[in-house]
Amino acid sequence: MxxxxxxxxxxxxxxxxxxxxxxxxxxxxxxxxxxxxxxxxxxxxxxxxxxxxxxxxxxxxxxxxxxxxxxxxxxxxxxxxxxxxxxxxxxxxxxxxxxSGGVLVFHVMAALAQFERSLISERTRAGMAAARNRGQHLGRRRSLSPEQREEALRLLVTIPLKLVAEKFAVHPRTLKRMLCDTSLADPPTRDATIPQGHR
Missing domain, CATH: 3.40.50.1390 (Resolvase, N-terminal catalytic domain)
Structure with missing residues (x-):
C-alpha cells in the first residue's frame, strides 16, 4: 500500500x-x-x-x-x-x-550527509582551537570570578566547605572541583596539609 x-x-x-x-x-x-x-x-x-x-x-x-x-x-x-x-x-x-537508480540517489544523499557532518565537526574543532589560542574560556561560564576563587581558597583554610559554599551561593561540588583544579595547577609541597574538614 x-x-x-x-x-x-x-x-x-x-x-x-x-x-x-x-x-x-x-x-x-x-x-x-x-x-x-x-x-x-x-x-x-x-x-x-x-x-x-x-x-x-x-x-x-x-x-x-x-x-x-x-x-x-x-x-x-x-x-x-x-x-x-x-x-x-x-x-x-x-x-x-x-x-536501482533510486537506491543510487539515496546512497549519494547518504554520502552528502556524511560529508556535511564531517565539515561541521571540522569547523567546530577549528573554532575551538582558535578560541583557545585567543585565550578564551570554553564551556560553561565559571560560577566564581577569579577574585571570588581566591577569597574562597583563603576561607577554606579555616571555614568548613559547606559554609563557604553558602557564602558564595554555589554547590559544594563547585568548591571541590576548584580545590582539585588548584591542586593540579599548583601541586602542594611535601609539607602541605589538607584543611581539616575537606579530607
Missing amino acids: KIGYARVSTEDQSLDLQTTALVSAGCARLFSDHGISGSEFSRPGLKCALDTLSSGDTLVVWRLDRLGRSLRKLVELIEELGKRNIEFVSLTECINTTS
Whole structure:
C-alpha cells in the first residue's frame, strides 16, 4: 500500500497541489501537517503516517523538502524505513528506493550527509582551537570570578566547605572541583596539609 504525506509551512498555504499529485501516484491514504516547519521532525501528521506504514508499504511525498529540510535527518529516516522493509518515493526528484537508480540517489544523499557532518565537526574543532589560542574560556561560564576563587581558597583554610559554599551561593561540588583544579595547577609541597574538614 502507498501512504502519502504532505506538508506546508504556513497556514495560508494550500495542500491541494501535493494531495492531487499523491492521489495520482496511487496513494491509498494521505496524512498531512499544516503550518509546521520542515526543520521539525516531530509532527503529528508525519508520526501518524510512519505509524500506519507496514512492511511492504511505500511512503510517498511530492517533494523531498516536504518530508524535512535536514539532509542528515532525511537520510536517517529513510534508512529507518528500509530497516522496516518500507520503500520511499519522492515524486519531484524521482527518488524511488524500489529501483536501482533510486537506491543510487539515496546512497549519494547518504554520502552528502556524511560529508556535511564531517565539515561541521571540522569547523567546530577549528573554532575551538582558535578560541583557545585567543585565550578564551570554553564551556560553561565559571560560577566564581577569579577574585571570588581566591577569597574562597583563603576561607577554606579555616571555614568548613559547606559554609563557604553558602557564602558564595554555589554547590559544594563547585568548591571541590576548584580545590582539585588548584591542586593540579599548583601541586602542594611535601609539607602541605589538607584543611581539616575537606579530607
